[in-house]
Amino acid sequence: MATLSDIPGRVLLVGAGKMGGAMLEGWLGLGLDPAMAAVIDPGPPPEVAAMIEARGIALNPLNGGPPAVMLVAVKPQVAPDVLARVAPLAGPHTLVVSVMAGRTLGFLESFFAPATAVVRSIPNTPAAIGRGVTVAVPNAEVTPEQMAIADALLRATGGVEWVEDEALIDVATAVSGSGPAYVFLLAEALAAAGAEAGLPADMAGRLAQATVAGAGELMLRTGIDPAQLRRNVTSPNGTTAAALAVLMDEEKGFGPLLAEAVAAAARRSRELAS
Numbered sequence: 001m002a003t004l005s006d007i008p009g010r011v012l013l014v015g016a017g018k019m020g021g022a023m024l025e026g027w028l029g030l031g032l033d034p035a036m037a038a039v040i041d042p043g044p045p046p047e048v049a050a051m052i053e054a055r056g057i058a059l060n061p062l063n064g065g066p067p068a069v070m071l072v073a074v075k076p077q078v079a080p081d082v083l084a085r086v087a088p089l090a091g092p093h094t095l096v097v098s099v100m101a102g103r104t105l106g107f108l109e110s111f112f113a114p115a116t117a118v119v120r121s122i123p124n125t126p127a128a129i130g131r132g133v134t135v136a137v138p139n140a141e142v143t144p145e146q147m148a149i150a151d152a153l154l155r156a157t158g159g160v161e162w163v164e165d166e167a168l169i170d171v172a173t174a175v176s177g178s179g180p181a182y183v184f185l186l187a188e189a190l191a192a193a194g195a196e197a198g199l200p201a202d203m204a205g206r207l208a209q210a211t212v213a214g215a216g217e218l219m220l221r222t223g224i225d226p227a228q229l230r231r232n233v234t235s236p237n238g239t240t241a242a243a244l245a246v247l248m249d250e251e252k253g254f255g256p257l258l259a260e261a262v263a264a265a266a267r268r269s270r271e272l273a274s
């Protein structure tokens with residue numbers, strides 16, 4: 001297993017927004033030497049810009065030789081323009097890692113020299129607190145050493161799952177990439193429902209947030225299957241059973257609704273390929 005200090009050269013981050021900034025923070029937190037990091041971004045958000053300045057990281061350097069790793073974290077929509085501009089910075093041994101939704105290995109490879117090693121991955125925003133999860137697929141050119149380096153970089157922000165079938169990345173994007181938004185929406189909707197049912201709105205918000213955070217933490221810390229944790233809350237013929245009869249409706253409940261949402265997100269990921 002590689003560590004960040006095993007990376008044989010610089011890590012060049014292209015796009016230091018929400019996701020790229022969170023990853024950079026994770027790498028620095030795990031001891032990546034700031035001198036071995038560089039960022040290309042015309043306007044990073046203020047908090048990321050402050051971190052870049054405070055740690056003395058090179059910003060928008062267009063020299064310094066080919067990086068060991070080029071991690072691309074710009075929006076998929078600007079990828080053609082950005083990749084055309086940064087691809088000449090890569091050398092024959094540069095490992096390209098993308099976290100862009102939708103953009104395929106084939107698309108990424110088309111900007112770089114033949115035989116360039118490329119990893120396509122999809123992280124999620126809990127990466128900002130080291131609790132993300134990333135799903136990744138390598139192209140055929142990625143060596144075991146480069147795979148270990150990509151793993152170390154991605155693992156700095158949480159768990160990593162490697163897959164061989166690239167099509168799974170679109171589905172993973174719909175589940176774990178976009179997934180935090182579904183959970184935040186649950187907290188929002190629970191708060192709104194509580195307020196509508198009579199709680200003061202601020203109190204409803206506090207209860208909903210504490211419940212979502214506490215339930216997630218309980219699941220994580222105990223390792224108990226979520227279905228069992230749900231059953232643990234559900235007294236026979238009690239209040240939870242009354243609510244779950246609505247939420248677990250086979251036609252209109254959470255299950256079919258979430259299946260529809262995940263299918264829509266996966267479809268959009270496939271659309272973003274081109």
Ligand SMILES: NC(=O)C1=CN([C@@H]2O[C@H](COP(=O)(O)OP(=O)(O)OC[C@H]3O[C@@H](n4cnc5c(N)ncnc54)[C@H](OP(=O)(O)O)[C@@H]3O)[C@@H](O)[C@H]2O)C=CC1
Pocket residue numbers: 014015016017018019020040041042043044045073074075076078082099100101122123124125177178
């Ligand atoms: N946010 C999420 O939950 C997840 C995002 N992703 C992927 O991560 C990528 C980034 O998303 P996110 O961090 O949310 O987006 P952001 O917009 O926060 O970050 C993108 C960054 O790239 C910068 N940028 C724009 N043009 C260039 C350029 N020419 N060269 C270098 N940098 C440039 C943007 O600057 P400016 O703002 O000035 O345009 C911004 O700072 C996307 O491809 C997304 O699909 C993947 C998984 C989860």
Ligand SMILES: O=C(O)[C@@H]1CCC=N1
Pocket residue numbers: 101173177178
């Ligand atoms: O919404 C998006 O397209 C990105 C990818 C996954 C999460 N955010």
